[in-house]
Every structure is written in C-alpha cells, then in structure tokens.
Amino acid sequence: MAQVEARDHGLHGHAAPAQAGAHAQGQQHPIKLYLVVWGWLFILSACSYAVDYFALQGMLRWSLILIFMMLKAGLIVAVFMHMAWERLALAYAIIVPPLVILVFVAIMVVESRYTEITRVLSFGAGQ
Amino acid sequence: MAETTLGHADQTAPRPPGLRGFVADWSSDQRAFKGVSWGKAMMWIFLLSDTFIFGCFLLSYMTARMSTVVPWPNPSEVFALHLFGQDIPLILIAIMTFVLISSSGTMAMAVNFGYRRDRRKTAILMLLTAALGATFVGMQAFEWTKLITEGVRPWENPWGAAQFGSTFFMITGFHGTHVTIGVIFLLIVARKVWRGDYETGARGFFTSRRGQYESVEIMGLYWHFVDLVWVFIFAFFYLW
Numbered sequence: 001m002a003q004v005e006a007r008d009h010g011l012h013g014h015a016a017p018a019q020a021g022a023h024a025q026g027q028q029h030p031i032k033l034y035l036v037v038w039g040w041l042f043i044l045s046a047c048s049y050a051v052d053y054f055a056l057q058g059m060l061r062w063s064l065i066l067i068f069m070m071l072k073a074g075l076i077v078a079v080f081m082h083m084a085w086e087r088l089a090l091a092y093a094i095i096v097p098p099l100v101i102l103v104f105v106a107i108m109v110v111e112s113r114y115t116e117i118t119r120v121l122s123f124g125a126g127q
Numbered sequence: 128m129a130e131t132t133l134g135h136a137d138q139t140a141p142r143p144p145g146l147r148g149f150v151a152d153w154s155s156d157q158r159a160f161k162g163v164s165w166g167k168a169m170m171w172i173f174l175l176s177d178t179f180i181f182g183c184f185l186l187s188y189m190t191a192r193m194s195t196v197v198p199w200p201n202p203s204e205v206f207a208l209h210l211f212g213q214d215i216p217l218i219l220i221a222i223m224t225f226v227l228i229s230s231s232g233t234m235a236m237a238v239n240f241g242y243r244r245d246r247r248k249t250a251i252l253m254l255l256t257a258a259l260g261a262t263f264v265g266m267q268a269f270e271w272t273k274l275i276t277e278g279v280r281p282w283e284n285p286w287g288a289a290q291f292g293s294t295f296f297m298i299t300g301f302h303g304t305h306v307t308i309g310v311i312f313l314l315i316v317a318r319k320v321w322r323g324d325y326e327t328g329a330r331g332f333f334t335s336r337r338g339q340y341e342s343v344e345i346m347g348l349y350w351h352f353v354d355l356v357w358v359f360i361f362a363f364f365y366l367w
Contacts, residue, residue, distance in 0.1 A: 028242055038232035045228060045361075049221045052203050052366050062367070069362035073355055080235045080351045082344075088145060089152035090160050094171050101182040108186055112194035119196050 037079045044068050044075075170345045174352045177305075181356050184298050185363055191290035200286035202365050206270070220365050223266050224357065227306075230259035231354040234347045241343035246320055249343060253317035256350065260310040267303045271296075298360055305353050316346045 048068040051061055078084040083091055142161055143151050152159050160168045192199055203216040210218065237252035274295070278285045281293040319325065319338060328337045 029239065031236060031239060034232060034235045034239065037235075038228070041228045041231070042225065045221070045224050048362065048366060049217065049224070052217050055203070055216075065362050065366045069358055072358045076231065076351055076355050076358070080231055080354075081348055086163065087142070087152060087161055088149035090163055090168070090171065092149060093159070094175050097175060098178045098182065101179070101186070104182070104186055105189070108190045109193065112190045115190075115194035116196060119194070123196070 033079065037075050041072055041075060044072050048072075164341055166341060166345050167348070170348050174348065177352065177356075181298075181301070181359070184294075184301065185359060188290075188294040188298060188364065191294055192288070195288040195290060197288040199288050200284060200291045202367075205274070205286065206365065217365060219266060219270055220361065223263055223270075224361055226259050226263050226266070227354050227357050230256045230263070231351055233259065234350045238344045238347040241320065241340045244326070244340065246323060246326075250317050250321040253313050253320065253343070253346075257310045257313040257317065260306050260313065260350075260353075264303055264306050264310070267299060267306075271299075295364070298364060302353070302356055302360060305356070309350050309353050312346060313350065316342055 045068075048065060051064050051068075056064065077095075083094070142148055152161055163171075204214075206220050207214045207216045208218045209215075233252045234256045237249050237256060240248040240252060279292045279295070281296055283289050284292045319329075319331075320343065322329070324331075325338050325340050325342065330336060331338055
C-alpha cells in the first residue's frame with residue numbers, strides 16, 4: 001500500500017520526463033526488505049556483544065565473533081549496497097581482490113610469531 | 128541527453144546472466160560493468176582501495192598484538208562504562224555500533240525513496256542518517272577523551288602493551304575521519320535533493336555537471352562502507 005502511494009508521489013514529482021526514463025532501471029525494492037535486514041543487523045550485533053558480555057573464551061569466542069562479523073558484512077554488501085542485484089562482472093571485480101589480504105595475513109602471522117620468539121630469546125619473557 | 132548516454136551503459140542487447148555473463152562482460156574491447164554508471168563503478172573502485180587501507184591497518188594491529196611479549200590490555204575492561212552503579216563491559220562501543228547500523232538502515236531507505244522520486248522523504252532520511260553519523264562521531268570523541276584522561280597515549284598506557292594506544296588511535300581515528308567526511312557529503316547531497324537539483328537539472332558547484340538521483344545511491348555506497356569497516360573494527364579490535 002505504502003509502495004503504491006510512493007509510486008504516486010513519484011509520478012507527480014518528476015519535472016524532466018526524459019531523465020525519469022533513465023532512472024526507471026534504478027534499484028527498487030520494497031522498504032520491508034531494508035527493515036528486515038536492519039533488524040537482522042541489530043540481532044547479529046546484539047549476539048556479538050553478548051559474546052563479550054558473557055565473557056566466552058577461546059575458540060568458541062573467536063569463531064562466534066568471525067561468524068557474526070561475516071554475516072553482518074554479507075548483509076550490508078549484498079542488500080544495503082545492492083551487490084546482490086549487480087552483474088557478476090562487478091561483484092567479482094570488487095569482492096575477489098580483498099581476499100588477497102588473507103595471504104598478507106598468513107605472511108604476517110608467520111612474521112609476528114618469528115618476532116615474538118626473537119624477543120623472548122633475546123630479552124627474556126616480559127621485555 | 129548526451130550526458131545520460133555517457134553516464135549509463137546501454138542495455139539494448141540482452142546479456143547472458145551468471146558466470147557466462149561474467150566472462151562475456153570481461154572479454155574483448157568493451158565496458159566491463161554493464162548497467163553501472165561510471166560514477167557508481169568509480170565509487171566501488173575507491174571503496175576497494177579503501178578496503179586495502181583499512182585491511183593494512185588491521186593487519187598491522189594484528190602483527191603488533193601477536194608479536195608483543197607484554198600482555199595486551201583487555202578491551203572489555205578498558206571500554207567499560209560505570210552506569211547504574213555497576214561496570215558494564217564495552218557498553219559505549221555497543222551503543223555506537225547500533226547507532227551506525229541504524230544510520231545505514233536510514234541511508235538504505237533514503238536511496239530507495241530517491242529512486243521513487245520522493246524528495247521530502249529522501250532528504251529527511253538523509254538528514255537523519257547525518258544526525259546519527261554525527262552522534263557516532265560525538266561518542267567517539269567522548270571515548271577518546273575518556274581514554275586520554277586515563278593516560279592512554281600512542282606510546283604508553285597504564286594496562287599493558289604500548290602498541291594498544293597507537294593502533295587504537297590510528298584505526299578509530301581514520302574510521303572517525305571517514306564518518307565525518309561522510310556526514311559532510313550527506314548534508315551536501317541532502318540539500319541538493321531538498322532543492323530538487325536532480326529534477327531541475329541544476330549543475331553542481333564543483334563538477335558543473337547535472338546530477339541524478341543515482342548520486343544518492345553512490346553516497347549510500349560510501350556510507351554503507353563506513354558501517355562495513357566498523358563491523359570489522361568492532362570484531363577485531365574491541366571483541367577479540
């Protein structure tokens with residue numbers, strides 16, 4: 001119902017019909033979709049806060065943090081940023097390159113372990 | 128009209144969907160991004176480069192935290208607030224997260240109403256987004272003030288590894304700067320929407336080009352990205 005009303009507004013709104021035609025292809029989804037995603041983002045944030053509030057530790061803590069983080073990031077990129085409706089040519093160009101950062105992470109994990117060992121060996125534990 | 132043709136890829140011939148479409152779009156001499164204007168494609172590519180910047184920040188934080196032999200301060204205690212007679216862990220950061228997510232929600236709806244050419248609702252939702260963004264920056268300023276008075280510096284802090292301060296100020300500082308710039312741009316675009324610049328075809332003060340309602344979506348992409356970065360900062364810096 002609200003949608004029909006909004007469309008109506010739209011008909012009265014445009015001054016330049018030629019330009020309006022160009023925009024007819026723009027992203028149009030029901031408002032409800034955004035509200036649902038908004039709700040899920042709230043729930044997921046509350047869950048990740050709960051992980052800290054209840055002081056979960058170890059692998060459980062880290063895996064939960066990562067799961068909630070990836071779910072939130074996925075919802076934002078896919079729905080709010082409309083990536084789900086873009087062609088794969090754009091999606092791959094934007095989403096694949098950041099995965100290279102994971103290689104960088106692996107390199108730096110090895111490097112920082114080495115630095116830590118060197119520090120312990122040279123200066124003893126605790127500086 | 129020439130401008131609109133330049134701005135939008137032609138969508139006359141049907142393109143194959145899915146993986147075949149990906150190969151077809153990227154092969155031969157042609158525009159790779161069908162149905163995406165140059166403005167939107169460039170915003171995405173800018174956001175990609177920004178991803179690498181924040182990725183490197185979080186990486187340097189990881190390296191510092193993993194390689195130090197001094198214990199890392201517990202963020203759960205550092206960012207606790209004394210409210211209602213008890214210490215609540217990380218509460219300020221949780222509120223900041225909810226504020227930023229809400230601003231992302233209002234922004235997404237602003238984009239939607241923009242494409243429906245509902246000027247009033249678009250402008251109001253964008254102003255609401257800007258207000259929530261400003262609230263976020265204000266809370267961050269409060270958080271910085273609190274930590275600085277407690278003795279956190281980029282080179283030392285009372286609780287443990289010195290790198291805590293440097294990574295904290297660098298990462299949240301850069302993110303806060305992004306939010307601040309976003310708020311300024313939101314206000315500029317909201318004013319244009321309110322005045323009806325995108326309908327009368329008024330030329331922009333900077334580029335002298337006619338704007339379109341797509342500008343609202345491009346602005347939205349930036350704003351959602353700021354929220355996206357916060358998701359990662361929240362997970363890695365505050366919760367880890």
